[in-house]
Amino acid sequence: MRLRFAPSPTGSLHVGSARTAIMNQLVSVANNGTLILRIEDTDVSRSTEESTNAILSTLKWLGVSYGEGPFFQSSREKLYSKYIKKLISEGKAYCCFCTQEELEEMRTKQLHKHISTGYDGRCSKLSQEEVAEKISQNLPYVVRLKIPPEKLMFNDLIKGIVEFDGKLLHDIIILRSNGSPTYNLAVVVDDHEMNISHVIRGEDHVSNTPKQIAIYNALGLEAPIFAHIPLIIGADRSKLSKRHCDTAIEDYQKKGFLPEALVNYFSLLGYSHDANNEIMTLENIAKTFSFSSISKSPSMFDLKKLTWMNNQYIRMLSDKELYDKAKSFCKDIPLEEKKIKKILLLSKDQLKVLSDIKEICAPFCSYKIDWDQKKVVKLLKKERILDFLKEFIEKLEILQDFSLNSLEILFDTQLGLDSIKKRDAAQIIRFASTGKLISPPLFDTLYLLGQQEIIIRMNQFLQEVPCQEKMY
RNA sequence: GGCGCCAUAGAACAGCGGUUAGUUCGGGGGGCUCUCAAUCCCCAGACAGGAGUUCAACUCUCCUUGGCGCUACCA
Numbered sequence: 307m308r309l310r311f312a313p314s315p316t317g318s319l320h321v322g323s324a325r326t327a328i329m330n331q332l333v334s335v336a337n338n339g340t341l342i343l344r345i346e347d348t349d350v351s352r353s354t355e356e357s358t359n360a361i362l363s364t365l366k367w368l369g370v371s372y373g374e375g376p377f378f379q380s381s382r383e384k385l386y387s388k389y390i391k392k393l394i395s396e397g398k399a400y401c402c403f404c405t406q407e408e409l410e411e412m413r414t415k416q417l418h419k420h421i422s423t424g425y426d427g428r429c430s431k432l433s434q435e436e437v438a439e440k441i442s443q444n445l446p447y448v449v450r451l452k453i454p455p456e457k458l459m460f461n462d463l464i465k466g467i468v469e470f471d472g473k474l475l476h477d478i479i480i481l482r483s484n485g486s487p488t489y490n491l492a493v494v495v496d497d498h499e500m501n502i503s504h505v506i507r508g509e510d511h512v513s514n515t516p517k518q519i520a521i522y523n524a525l526g527l528e529a530p531i532f533a534h535i536p537l538i539i540g541a542d543r544s545k546l547s548k549r550h551c552d553t554a555i556e557d558y559q560k561k562g563f564l565p566e567a568l569v570n571y572f573s574l575l576g577y578s579h580d581a582n583n584e585i586m587t588l589e590n591i592a593k594t595f596s597f598s599s600i601s602k603s604p605s606m607f608d609l610k611k612l613t614w615m616n617n618q619y620i621r622m623l624s625d626k627e628l629y630d631k632a633k634s635f636c637k638d639i640p641l642e643e644k645k646i647k648k649i650l651l652l653s654k655d656q657l658k659v660l661s662d663i664k665e666i667c668a669p670f671c672s673y674k675i676d677w678d679q680k681k682v683v684k685l686l687k688k689e690r691i692l693d694f695l696k697e698f699i700e701k702l703e704i705l706q707d708f709s710l711n712s713l714e715i716l717f718d719t720q721l722g723l724d725s726i727k728k729r730d731a732a733q734i735i736r737f738a739s740t741g742k743l744i745s746p747p748l749f750d751t752l753y754l755l756g757q758q759e760i761i762i763r764m765n766q767f768l769q770e771v772p773c774q775e776k777m778y
Numbered sequence: 779g780g781c782g783c784c785a786u787a788g789a790a791c792a793g794c795g796g797u798u799a800g801u802u803c804g805g806g807g808g809g810c811u812c813u814c815a816a817u818c819c820c821c822a823g824a825c826a827g828g829a830g831u832u833c834a835a836c837u838c839u840c841c842u843u844g845g846c847g848c849u850a851c852c853a
Contacts, residue, residue: 312853316852351852422780474780476849492853509846509847512847513847513848516782536783581790581802582802583802601790603783603846607789608788608790621816729813732813733813744813746813749812
């Protein structure tokens with residue numbers, strides 16, 4: 307089995323393209339096939355080298371590996387023109403000199419008549435002399451393929467038999483007036499030259515398929531097997547766009563999603579899987595892969611589920627792996643490396659994405675705490691809660707050996723003297739010393755902040771509370 | 779306008795002619811825990827509509843409706 311992934315370098319790798327790439331990888335692994343990477347850059351005006359590099363590095367990061375390539379269509383133009391010349395000489399394609407205005411007029415008329423829009427084939431009636439004459443006049447022209455008025459069908463591995471009527475297809479352009487081949491022509495030539503057996507691509511290509519089959523037919527070549535995977539859609543069921551969420555895989559990389567989670571999520575999205583165990587490697591999914599398990603309807607991108615899955619993968623990381631992967635997200639944190647590492651490991655389970663580490667470290671960095679008292683309205687209503695805090699601070703001030711252990715003993719002792727719930731006691735201390743209701747385990751947090759610092763913070767907190775208290 | 783594809787809870791999937799229509803994420807509630815997370819328990823929530831076929835239809839057929847894709851000298 308020979309497969310290909312063929313992105314066009316007009317931007318960074320999009321979520322939808324990534325899914326296609328992952329599906330190709332999945333099928334390739336499942337069938338011991340070869341995946342070929344081909345950069346579809348026939349449109350010079352939109353393709354950039356920067357995009358190519360971005361796509362290549364993102365694919366690498368994702369772990370999508372290809373056995374051959376990358377090949378660039380822009381460097382294969384001679385090949386395409388060979389095929390185009392063949393089609394012209396056999397009378398299966400012809401030069402078209404119609405202007406933009408003519409084409410537009412044609413279209414409006416068709417729209418008016420409520421019939422399908424497209425070229426009416428008028429230039430195919432030009433005689434050889436007329437064509438030669440126009441060319442000698444240096445008139446710009448494109449080359450169009452004659453599409454015979456017959457049924458064009460293919461058996462899609464996902465959709466089943468799909469049939470189109472050639473009569474409604476119209477003669478498509480295969481060579482632009484600037485001399486470059488169009489997508490449909492280049493795809494057919496390359497898929498044939500590269501011996502591609504299975505074309506797995508997005509559903510947006512379904513309507514291109516009959517056009518490509520027409521080219522295969524004209525060339526006397528056998529078309530590969532097609533599998534069109536349904537598109538990924540946004541929360542409002544429309545095509546996924548920046549309106550909905552980040553659409554570039556790079557964005558997810560920057561936020562601290564793990565490639566394994568992304569690969570897992572996208573290979574199971576729109577795939578009939580065992581819902582009881584969704585955490586699977588691509589290799590495991592490949593073991594039971596079948597095209598019939600791919601859903602026929604589009605799938606909605608669910609960031610919450612991806613995030614959940616990412617957390618699952620983060621907690622599976624070893625301490626060392628976690629630190630290595632999180633390192634790049636810790637650069638801007640004004641703390642010593644050792645401390646960050648400590649906090650990171652303490653909060654491993656609660657990281658949804660690696661970049662969360664910044665927020666978790668915040669209370670350990672800033673000396674200016676903003677106590678948003680709205681968060682503790684309920685807590686402050688608990689009886690003797692502030693007394694407990696005051697007493698805790700007093701004891702803390704005279705504590706000789708500040709350690710994890712002594713802190714805990716001090717806390718428990720004070721708790722024994724007061725009739726306060728442990729959770730309330732812990733929360734008021736947590737809030738007073740960090741300004742947050744969420745933090746790594748309390749005693750670790752206090753210990754890391756240091757005796758002096760927590761005393762200062764908690765006292766500051768107490769100074770701010772009383773005036774606020776009257777509000778409630 | 780034309781052509782094509784699709785249709786089970788908010789989301790992703792099960793169900794393949796007879797089920798109290800199931801699982802996972804999400805939502806709500808609760809237990810446990812110093813918080814969050816994790817985990818455990820509980821709750822809400824779906825077969826788009828209409829005709830057929832059949833003893834029986836979420837499941838098969840057709841129609842309608844709705845959604846999406848394509849309709850470029852983009853890919």
